[in-house]
Amino acid sequence: MSYPDSENETVLLIAVIIVSIVVASSLNVYPLSPSMATLRPMVMIMVLIFWLLFQPRYVGIFTAFTVGIIADLLMDTHLGQQAFAAVLVAFIIKVTSIYVRQLNTWSAWLLASFSLLIFQLTLWILQMFIQNVFVVQSALSLVMSILSWPLVLLVLRKFAR
Numbered sequence: 355m356s357y358p359d360s361e362n363e364t365v366l367l368i369a370v371i372i373v374s375i376v377v378a379s380s381l382n383v384y385p386l387s388p389s390m391a392t393l394r395p396m397v398m399i400m401v402l403i404f405w406l407l408f409q410p411r412y413v414g415i416f417t418a419f420t421v422g423i424i425a426d427l428l429m430d431t432h433l434g435q436q437a438f439a440a441v442l443v444a445f446i447i448k449v450t451s452i453y454v455r456q457l458n459t460w461s462a463w464l465l466a467s468f469s470l471l472i473f474q475l476t477l478w479i480l481q482m483f484i485q486n487v488f489v490v491q492s493a494l495s496l497v498m499s500i501l502s503w504p505l506v507l508l509v510l511r512k513f514a515r
Contacts, residue, residue, distance in 0.1 A: 368412060370513055374401050375421060383428050392491040395499040398425050399473055400506045402440060403466050406447045407457060408514035418444035431477075432484055439476035443469045462507060467500045 378401040386394060402421045405413035422437030429436065447469060454461060474496045481487050 367409065367513060371405055371409065371412060374405075374510060375424075379424060379428055382425070392494045393498050394495055395502045396470065396473070396495055397499075397506075398428075399436075399440065399443070399470065400466070400499055400503060401510070403443065403447065403469050404506050404510050406444055407451070407462055407465065408510075410448065410451060414448070415441055415444045432480075435477060435480045435484070438480065439473045442476055443473045446472060459504070459507065463503055466503045470496060470499050470503075 375398065378397040381397045382394070398421060402413070402418060406418065418440040419437050422440030423433070425431075425436040425440070426433050447465065450465060454465065457465070474492060477492070478488060481489065
């Protein structure tokens, strides 16, 4: 039996997920100076990882693929690179969530850091094979993403399960 409030909460949660991904995508492409752009965290992937960790019922592999394709289009990378990396991260989070039952702040930060590292390593490998390019400056973005993960957790914690 479903309750009327639970349907409204589900619609609200899905709307919050969509709005947070749209806001993250706009933060990902916000124009910055070249020196500051290397320090830009991977906000879209961080938000995706948050939803994969805390709302796995509504965000899964298909959502990761969609966010990855959107990131490919926004960041002007080869189509499918970020999508593949995002799907790989979603798969790893889904598999690890079988073993991790309770997510506290530290375990969520460790899992998000590992996921961000896997995402960036996958991008580096794909770019080496496809484009023969290695962008070492993206390591700064990775470090900034890992350090700023608690901010994402702080902003979106209200919607964690």
